[in-house]
Amino acid sequence: MTHCLREYVLVMLYIGEGTQEEHNHLASCERCAQQYQHLVHDWQRIEHLLRTPPPQPMKIRSAVPFPQRWVPITAMMVVATVLVVLASTHWSQIPLLEATATISPVDAVRFVETTVVPALFANDALPADVLPTPVSDETYVQAALDGEWPCEQEVSPSSLSCGVHSFPLFIGG
Amino acid sequence: MKLNAVYEREKNEASTDYLCQAHYPRVLQLCRLLLVDPHEAAETAQEVFLNFLRAWPPRTEIRSWEAWFTRAAVNACRNRRRSWWWRWWRTEHVEFDEEMFPTAWRTPEENVGSREEQERLWQALQALPRRQREVFALHLEGWSHRVVAELLDISIGSVKRHLFHAIRRLRTQVGEPS
Numbered sequence A: 001m002t003h004c005l006r007e008y009v010l011v012m013l014y015i016g017e018g019t020q021e022e023h024n025h026l027a028s029c030e031r032c033a034q035q036y037q038h039l040v041h042d043w044q045r046i047e048h049l050l051r052t053p054p055p056q057p058m059k060i061r062s063a064v065p066f067p068q069r070w071v072p073i074t075a076m077m078v079v080a081t082v083l084v085v086l087a088s089t090h091w092s093q094i095p096l097l098e099a100t101a102t103i104s105p106v107d108a109v110r111f112v113e114t115t116v117v118p119a120l121f122a123n124d125a126l127p128a129d130v131l132p133t134p135v136s137d138e139t140y141v142q143a144a145l146d147g148e149w150p151c152e153q154e155v156s157p158s159s160l161s162c163g164v165h166s167f168p169l170f171i172g173g
Numbered sequence B: 001m002k003l004n005a006v007y008e009r010e011k012n013e014a015s016t017d018y019l020c021q022a023h024y025p026r027v028l029q030l031c032r033l034l035l036v037d038p039h040e041a042a043e044t045a046q047e048v049f050l051n052f053l054r055a056w057p058p059r060t061e062i063r064s065w066e067a068w069f070t071r072a073a074v075n076a077c078r079n080r081r082r083s084w085w086w087r088w089w090r091t092e093h094v095e096f097d098e099e100m101f102p103t104a105w106r107t108p109e110e111n112v113g114s115r116e117e118q119e120r121l122w123q124a125l126q127a128l129p130r131r132q133r134e135v136f137a138l139h140l141e142g143w144s145h146r147v148v149a150e151l152l153d154i155s156i157g158s159v160k161r162h163l164f165h166a167i168r169r170l171r172t173q174v175g176e177p178s
Helices: A007-014 A020-028 A030-051 A071-093 A105-121 A137-146 A160-164 A168-172 B002-035 B038-054 B065-082 B084-089 B108-127 B130-140 B145-152 B156-171
Strands: none
Touching: A007 A020, A007 A030, A007 B156, A020 A030, A030 B108, A030 B130, A030 B156, B002 B038, B002 B065, B002 B130, B038 B065, B065 B130, B065 B145, B108 B130, B108 B156, B130 B145, B130 B156, B145 B156
16 A cells, blocks of 8 residues: 555554554554544544533523523514504594395385396397397197207207207296 | 242342443443543443333343443434434533543643543544444443344444544644544
8 A cells, every 4th residue: 555544544554444454554544643643643533522511600601692592482472562552553444334224025025126136137138140049839749740950960060059058848838 | 939939020120220230320321432421421321221221121131231231322312312302502622621531640731631631532422323333332331243233233344443543633732632
């Protein structure tokens, strides 16, 4: 072995690992021996310092001073309090809805009949071709007599009277 | 029958007392190395022994109480460090008091130098990754690589690698600051 030992190998030698060849090199190489002695010295120093019981007065100091550690918590509490106060103030300002007028049942029914129902069932806005064409009973009676069905030949429901409305009679009256 | 029960209880109490007295200093030192803060370490060590007393008598045979306590201490320290408030509340900075290492054969300058050196070293230990710190602490306790690997559930090669990286980082804090 001609090259000097790496630090990892020196550490391994110190903890009792390493090959015989590395041990031989350590014994013969002055530079490696010097580095090894340095390692041993540092290691023993570290062990000594860390084996010494940590002194009781040792403090763990926060990166920020103690009062500042409460800043986030205090800020959150202040914000929460302000929100609660604002919300309660806002809700208290909304006047309660009061029933200011009464309506008789007759008027209510009349309102429904004259306003609500026409509005719900108004079909004036629809184009005429969208509305299903009423089919008279005669067509179906005749078809039944002939053993046919008016929409039987329709492969695709392109006709409104056949495809969309299965029972157009009920729609058109 | 009753006497037997009393005898058995006394024997158990004697065993737990003996185990506590025998292992507490070692567990405390390990917790100090893993947590750095002596107060946290003392609390964690007490927690380990409380858990031990709660689990007494053991359901299975414990081959090595030393290894059992070591594993329990490592796990307790991990749990302690894992808790979010611990990380938030504690920091990496360790401060030593002036009267920390007064010795009769050292000059005040030497005392200050030693104190600073130890402060740097504890900070470096605290800053190590968890695995490196655990491996180094267990190595310091004198456990073999094989046992350390078993205790930490890692390979022997990983133990050596972590130990090497740990000692390399700690060495930078020994001696005069460059």
